[in-house]
Amino acid sequence: MPKSHGLIIHFDEEKRGDFLQAEKESQSFSDALSTYDWEIRQRQIVLISFSGTTIDYICLATKGNRVATAKSRVEFYDLVRLESISVRDIEQLLGENTKLQFMRSSSGRGGSIPEKTWDETLSAIKKLRPNQVGEIDRLISLVTIAKYRLTGEAAEVFLQEREALGAALDIFSGSNQLRKDVFRAWAPNLDEVQDYNDAEQVAKLSPKPGGSSFFLSGISKRHIQEESAIQHDLFNWKNEKASLHSMGVSTFNQGSRILEVVYANKNDLEKTLGVDLIYYNQEFHSFVLVQYKLMKDHNEEEGYYYRPDNQLKKEVDRMNQFYERHGGIESIKTHKEYRINSDGFFFKLVPNKGIQAASEQLISGMYLTRKYMNFLLGDDGPKGKQGGALISFNNSPRYVTNTEFVNFVNRGWVGSNCEQSDVLSDLIRSFLNAGQAVLVATEIDTANKSMKSDAA
Template sequence: MAAASAYVLLIPEARREIILDRAEENRYFPGATAAEPVERFSHGRNTALVVLASFRDGAITHVANGRKGASAGTGLVRLNMTDFQRLDRPLPFEDLVELVPPRFRSPLRRVLNSGGLIPPKTFRAVVDALTRLDASLASRLARFSERRAQAIRRFTPEERANLAVQKESLVLALDIAGMPREEILSWSPTPGKPASFLEGLPAARVREDVMIIKDFTSIPGFEAVREATNVAAMTFENPQDRNQKLTVIMANRLPLEEQTGADLIYYNELYRAFVLVQYKAMEKTGDDAEFRWRDGDQFTKEIERMDALLAELAQCAPDHAPEGFRLSANPFFLKFCSRVVFNPDDKGLFSGIYLPLDLWKCLHANGRLKGPQGGNVVSFGNVGRKLSNSQFIELVANSWVGTTIPQSAELAKVIRAVLESGRTLTFAVKHLPIPDDAEQTNPTAPLDVSSLRFEDEPRPDDWLDFKDVVEP
């Protein structure tokens, strides 16, 4: 499992003023990134990385968020940095070494002298030492502390699995909405047992919130969400366009350890389309990952429930509005995840198989999902065509798939079915700026998008000075 760590960056004297100037400008242009070429190192690009920067010989002077970038030449890679924090005072290397347990001193001293990646276990000891030397770092580095690691280890396997799938549903919703995922890395365990992953994010609001309720009164199915026992909500904003927002609600009726998985319902407010993704964990079998089920078990009952809902959606009047056009109006998808591991320090998606419900039915009916002994099995080898993460995100982000506008009015029935199944519902609503004079009185009426203007890209003059440092 990829673990969070820190990179010690020893900045050459000739580069110090340049990087500091970029770090200062970064405060005024969210998304702009200062970068420095370093020797290649092994670290996941979606895994949390702290940069301990030395702008003064023999001392740590700044802390930043880091990410491994693209190649910067033979044997080199870009180290991208954002959110620089200048320390109250430079922290001498030797002071840091003396504060970590003896077994970590030699490896830490080697990294401090030459620069590079600190081993994960040594990193947690370094975090404790840094917060003792500089109290201003306590809140920033708390999510990397040994105390947090111990709290996570106290979760049962069932609880970790449920948190992992809930986190996956949130990351997928952010990706579909085109939102950054950095806030995922700020998760920490809450006192007691949380009911959902969302509760561990600093800005999450638990239970009912007056503003959330007001904002969601026009969203189909929201009344069904309010019926849940546990509700946590959070609104994410695109830092490059504050008008673009994603509101996420996680709702469930059971304690964390009793939940039976998770579903994501993604609702595009602009096109009045929703898509539902149900997650299934595959198990390792030899060199392959497989999902097995038996006729009449929980999985087949969930498929029957989807079929019943589809039958009701089919009774809706046809939608002839251009905004209601879909390549497929079946909103149900299955994602079979090859490895479900709870790692709050990784903001990436699970590898796996996305299957439209209709394709799964076709494969099953044609006997493609039968194992050697006649059992039912889904694997990477027997499904043939499948959707990757990027392909699925592209289809959903632009509402090429999902319910038509009249069908979306039936969303409440889908939400209730998910909650009654014991699964956690992640309900994500992508908001886009709507003109003041847009007609919004009928939530099921086709939306006139002809007058909408989008400014997703920054103005050229805003970024002119950053063309050589913006993260690829």
Template sequence: MPQFENQYPQAGAFWIPEIGFLLQVKANRLKELEDALHFREICSQGIREIPVALRRKWMLCFVSTDGRFLTHVARSVVYYAAESGRDKLDIWNLTPLEAPVRISAIKKKLEGAQTWRARKALDAGGTLSAKAFEQIMDALKRVDPLAHRIATGLVDRKRPPPELGPTTARMNWAYQRDAAVTALEIAGIPKERLKAAAQLNGENLTDTTSIFDDEQSMRAMEDVLILRDLETGDRDWNYVKSQQYPARTFENGETKLTIVLANKMELEKQLGVDLIYVNETLGAVVFVQYKMFEGDDGEAGYRPDAQLDKEIARMDAAATELAKVAPDVTCDGYRFCSDPFFLKFCTRLLTYEEKSHVPGFYVTREYWKRLVLDRRMEGKKGGKILYPETLGRRYFTPSAFTGLVSRGWVGTSALQAKVLVPFIAAAMKGKKGIVLAVQSKTPADPDDAERRRRTRMPPKPRYPGKRGKVIQI
């Protein structure tokens, strides 16, 4: 039996296909798919649109290059539409058969009441209904037992092992690690400097487990991260660094990044976010709230809840205060948008094993408020639900997001950042009930002062009832 090296992240165990798929491709395209799987765990092929009801269902895929023989089998699924307007068939575990199997031989061995469906599917390609798939597998077993064993070898009926450790603790760990990796990528520091494991399993895990815990230093975990990419001797920031928070400083040449897992209570109450990134080089602060899709690869979607409503309300209140700060008209103060708040919807948060950031989708707070009112988020029973494909192409990828933050194209203005740093420091000092409040100041116009100096009123008019004139010199 072949060893499957190109494992799809979520398909290592308990993978049972509900239906089948016959993929007809040219031989050179098949070679391209095989080559792609040498470098990544999954490849994709554009196919004609399949019924919506068949999306997100595991499919055992048979591959033919000439319409006469089956040469390969694979695991497959359709989650999203392709950019070309077709559907995107995700393929992994692509496995060659020991010898090509003649399709006509399989058709001759078909038995059952709906044989015509199976014959039609073998002729036209595409999806195989549950009944047609069952009949084709039975016929394949009679035609070529070895090919049947290879195909059934992709089916795994073993239940996955139970998760070790409480889910909340594992989510906290995953949020911390992803935020720290994102910060390192923004600062241009190799993410390999962070030694934290992608996933943490253990029966003794608690909600206070930190990615910076070690044998010499066990400190309370708080899942709001304060990240600062440059030290300037700011007194407030020096106070933050002197406290006993779980923290690490990373250096790469002249770049210095300090990551603090800060006490979340007052900051969470005020800002409703999980990550605060301070790009002090360009004077921009970015806030990120994490949310997790349900399902192995986000297929079960995310349902907005009351907790998100509270978090959005906190962001709105903070944004209202920040809007009172005078506008920054400098070149470094220019931003693509004035919204510094982002939501990251994560996929595979609790199963991701790579060293990079967790796959996900970034959207601004303002875009989310529009999206949640849009019909595309309406669920089958009238509720609201967000799937990865609901976003279409309207989101920032993690790499695009880190690029925008590192170059200062998004976030607060430098003037707003100066207001935020003392507020953050005060919250971390443990001050209770602290409120982010900005006194609105109208910027002084030098022309106004000069105009007032050069403007005089004439003496009281000699004839009452007539308006005096303002003389502008």
């Protein structure tokens, strides 16, 4: 595990407005600074002071390329407001030796703070701002483990949850920028990361048995809510909550539009069989369900591949039965009812490459329709050398890419024709009871009261 250290940077008071605007819009702020002991692209935790007598923000910062003599572009992001902690209050909580080092680092234009002083400084700040402990710990975790690829059974579930959330954010925003902003601020609880291998830059994600960790619990607190506010017509989460092992609610904003995402799981991570994304779009009265599967095997001939098992066959049968009961309508009566594909059921096969804090990208996987999956599992589908079903990028070419899937769902080109909320409730409950983790996301436009729903 790398050693911890950080920086204090002083800005003129006139820069405060730039930080406030960046914080409000969940965006970044950049400036040209002299940074001698800071490597390019290196991520640091930084304390920001505007007056020299207070610490006003703690945030992440990354050094970019040189833009002037002895100056480089530095980007500040993931801003956490500290409500102007007095520097003297921090000093009173430090030991004599660390106090002197902190005073030297915090004077003038600021500077680097060595490891021991930095650890004590962060502990003092957490004592003075206990309501921000979770956010400060998230920043520490992010900087500490960002270079490690996280593996293990828990990481495999987190990877599927991450892919589901990323797809929902892309569909909601119509681009990848919101997803990138959310993902680069994600980190797990540092106490849940073990077995660091610096040579291979790998570590194991190992939550405590019976704990309630899930991917959404590691995103910025600005998105976290206590209860579902806009999904009560879609599913009765209040009554269901008592039966759940884990539940989390997050919201994301773009102008007048709000996306609410609910995560629900009746099992702990060790017993979670998979992850489902149910995207419900109320504007088009359609839903799309995506079930995530990991491609754990790899060889030179096929690359990453997936071997279907009995669990997959049960889930395909459940989808087939649901589609037979609530399938697409025979004819359409409005423009919005038109679909290129009115099925609504998909699988996404995801290469199991582990999960990494601060990584912004989705993994390039294979979206497969229910109908295509039935073919792949049938007698005419692709087979491995031993004659069993085997699915890979090479032998199953009619898959849909990440970008294609997001565009199709965003525009309402694919998805079931379904106006009945009780049908969706049955679907959500069915997969929860089958041992799946489910995310459900709902979009509302407060300007015109029109709604879309994302269920993942």
